[in-house]
Amino acid sequence: MIAKAYRVADAIRATGVPVIHFGTGASGFFKELHAAGGDVMGVDWRVNIDQAWTDISYRSAVQGNLDPVALFAPLPELRMKIAELLKRTGTRPGHIFNVGHGILPETPVENVKACVEMVRDFRP
Numbered sequence: 001m002i003a004k005a006y007r008v009a010d011a012i013r014a015t016g017v018p019v020i021h022f023g024t025g026a027s028g029f030f031k032e033l034h035a036a037g038g039d040v041m042g043v044d045w046r047v048n049i050d051q052a053w054t055d056i057s058y059r060s061a062v063q064g065n066l067d068p069v070a071l072f073a074p075l076p077e078l079r080m081k082i083a084e085l086l087k088r089t090g091t092r093p094g095h096i097f098n099v100g101h102g103i104l105p106e107t108p109v110e111n112v113k114a115c116v117e118m119v120r121d122f123r124p
Contacts, residue, residue: 009037020080021065024101031055032124045100050088061094066115075114080119091124 009019019035022042034056043052043064048066051064070081082097089095097119103112 006036013037022063028059034060040096042098043100047100049085053092058094061096062089063096063098065100066098068101068104069109071099071103071111071115073111075111078111078115080117082115083122084124086119087124 006083009021012019018039019037020040021036021038022039022057023029023033024044026033027044027047030047030052031039038060038061040061041052041056043049043062045065045067046090047065049062050063064079066085070078073081086097
């Protein structure tokens, strides 16, 4: 699996496009996936984002990792979950806010829109 990741990353990088590496259920291979060449490492909600960044020695951007189920929460609770994640990522450059693994089909669109606004409006 890791050898294939290296080949894919090299092929993408050859085109000049940044490599965003996201592997579902691959948290045990996070360091190896980063070594394969991700410019951005996707972090799902089951992975501690602080540990993920430590594991890659802060050498890449990270994308994630709000639990997609949080988008079903009442808006005050959603705001709290977003603030917690953004406080943990701090002012470090290289964090791309995202849900940890896509939006579930039943997710209320109004909550997704509210989430975007909450991230934009967040002040530490």
